[in-house]
Amino acid sequence: MFSDLRTVEIFAIGNELLVGQVLDTNTHWLIRMVTGLGARVTRAAMLRDDYDHIGDEIRAALRRGPRLILTTGGLGPTEDDLTLRAIARALHLPMRIHPEALEMVRRRYAYLATLRPNFSAELNDARRKMALFPEGATPILNPDGAAPAMALDARSEHPDGVTTIVSLPGVPGEMKAIFTTSLRPVLANTIGAGGYVERTIVLDKGDESRIAALLKEVQDHHPMVYVKSRGQMFEDGLHLTVVLSIGGSNLAAMREEVRRTEEETISGLTHLGYSVVRVLES
């Protein structure tokens, strides 16, 4: 069900994240989107704006071989926005002004100049920098900002032999706008369509250590479903919950597998003397 071919790694890039000036909300949003498409996020990391750090991480990721690497941050006009140059160095690719990317940047500033008095649409070096792409990369339209996103295929240990690297801006609105519009063809070609099923069994207050053995048994019987217990707060207070979840491409089969897992879990919990308060679906 979880096709291990459709794996994704996420890198959030920017010193401001690692000194705590900015809370990274992009990674969680991307995890939910990617999981919702039935793909599997295997790893996520926050990295400093540093050529060596980023290069080492990109090369290590290509050795692990996810189908898709998503990066956020570091596409802007300032000197420390160095994500694309770091990726190019890691892959030994030269950087070139990409004509389509330059046209996107040019149109953006021409548009902004129509909105703001005394705003120059001229392409200075800092603006032109946003069209500097690794050779072979494709610019992806940013409908909400100046810096185009980037897609680049790299050779990797993925069974298909290729990992697609997609670099998105760090500004959450721009990142989301790109992901949900102009990135769609890239997502279709890499992780495709699919879905995610989640059921939360809510128990009365209880002790996690008493259900550990049961959950291990259920997990062993249903390896495709991710079985996780934890305390969760609801309107009526803290409850022990068991969350069953699965991602993949065959929704009907996934639903059936979760249904069987749920039956076995509830039967086991009842046997142990727990009562199920309710079951939530998402």
Place this chain on the structure above:
Amino acid sequence: MFSDLRTVEIFAIGNELLVGQVLDTNTHWLIRMVTGLGARVTRAAMLRDDYDHIGDEIRAALRRGPRLILTTGGLGPTEDDLTLRAIARALHLPMRIHPEALEMVRRRYAYLATLRPNFSAELNDARRKMALFPEGATPILNPDGAAPAMALDARSEHPDGVTTIVSLPGVPGEMKAIFTTSLRPVLANTIGAGGYVERTIVLDKGDESRIAALLKEVQDHHPMVYVKSRGQMFEDGLHLTVVLSIGGSNLAAMREEVRRTEEETISGLTHLGYSVVRVLES
């Protein structure tokens, strides 16, 4: 100022993070605490509950050689709480019941049994598991939960030859309670005391691309200070800001260096025709 010896990596461990069931708030909190102590977080990652993933990451981190590795998550009683076993495997250490840790677990359940009717204080296997520690590790009291935290010194590429690995629970309240109380001696021995100075220069609405060259120049003159521009929302709307920040052990020297950097930045911005609305300190 930023002593490169006092570097920290953070790992948030748990499948629930990577399917988006739980938003990781621990990492940002830890980043702020560690930065506030004047140390430098060089990297943070989210990892699945998987022996190989965690082991590979721990070994790779020891090769980079931070002074401290903080992990959150995976200390509980269930089978997928495997952080300590994964660290032990990565370092080729046997796992043993640690008598002090077992005593901490025993006391916690004895205490809970005084609060809840029909609650058994008996140490079953799942509860005993929380006292299974890698050989040589030290248990750290968890004042708010059952699972003790762990501190373990490992040989690494850090200039001192040693990296301390501290594993904290994933429940935010427990993690924070440990960090701010029983972990203090470990923090004093690894990253010590220090501080962090941050000044935010708030400009009127403006264009980041026009100040890129100036900020690069300021950054080159003051390499110890981290210089970052970005748009930020305030009560009166969006402003372009320049944030100057520095961490380290010598607060007076850090304040002086930030003051000089601020003077140079404001003078350059004024020269470019920008006006400073206000300067914020933290």
